[in-house]
Amino acid sequence: LAKTTQPISMDSYEGQEVNITCSHNNIATNDYITWYQQFPSQGPRFIIQGYKTKVTNEVASLFIPADRKSSTLSLPRVSLSDTAVYYCLVGDGGASKIIFGSGTRLSIRP
Amino acid sequence: AAGVIQSPRHLIKEKRETATLKCYPIPRHDTVYWYQQGPGQDPQFLISFYEKMQSDKGSIPDRFSAQQFSDYHSELNMSSLELGDSALYFCASSLGESGSEQFFGPGTRLTVL
Numbered sequence: 001l002a003k004t005t006q007p008i009s010m011d012s013y014e015g016q017e018v019n020i021t022c023s024h025n026n027i028a029t030n031d032y033i034t035w036y037q038q039f040p041s042q043g044p045r046f047i048i049q050g051y052k053t054k055v056t057n058e059v060a061s062l063f064i065p066a067d068r069k070s071s072t073l074s075l076p077r078v079s080l081s082d083t084a085v086y087y088c089l090v091g092d093g094g095a096s097k098i099i100f101g102s103g104t105r106l107s108i109r110p
Numbered sequence: 111a112a113g114v115i116q117s118p119r120h121l122i123k124e125k126r127e128t129a130t131l132k133c134y135p136i137p138r139h140d141t142v143y144w145y146q147q148g149p150g151q152d153p154q155f156l157i158s159f160y161e162k163m164q165s166d167k168g169s170i171p172d173r174f175s176a177q178q179f180s181d182y183h184s185e186l187n188m189s190s191l192e193l194g195d196s197a198l199y200f201c202a203s204s205l206g207e208s209g210s211e212q213f214f215g216p217g218t219r220l221t222v223l
Contacts, residue, residue: 040195042198042216042217043216043217044153044200049211087152091177096158097155097166098145100155102152
């Protein structure tokens, strides 16, 4: 499983766009990039998944450059409720275990 | 939409006792995963099952065992409980296909006194 590196913490303000970048230099050809969000004492929640280029859903966008060695999760117009830990994961998705890294603790201020 | 169900949500046990945690996956999901999350830590993979067979094993103590039943629900059995077993235990389910999403349950908070 490819190792990922992401910032330990980030701070932002309500209404701002937040971009969290994740490095995964050893990503394999069949690996997907998946982001999960976790609130305290709750199970991780799937945010978005992509393989290449750009993926967008109602919650976030995921930008993946051509070499796939990094990815950026973009959260538009964050609110206080977006305060959580965000995990970047690389692997074959639902077909195997998730190895959680340290995650990025995002704090949103009024 | 149906989600992953875990029971009980909270459990308090004494040292050296046993505990059984249950997980009911989303209907039609054939793969179940168990994760342990200690206080202030990231979730750690314990064990997984695909079509009722163990598919992968992580850092699960020998005192723990698990199985997946014919109706696809899974149980995590924990014996000789230690203080360090106090944690949130999450179950997740998926279709077991590459690229599919893992859906996590609300977790069981186990406290060992």
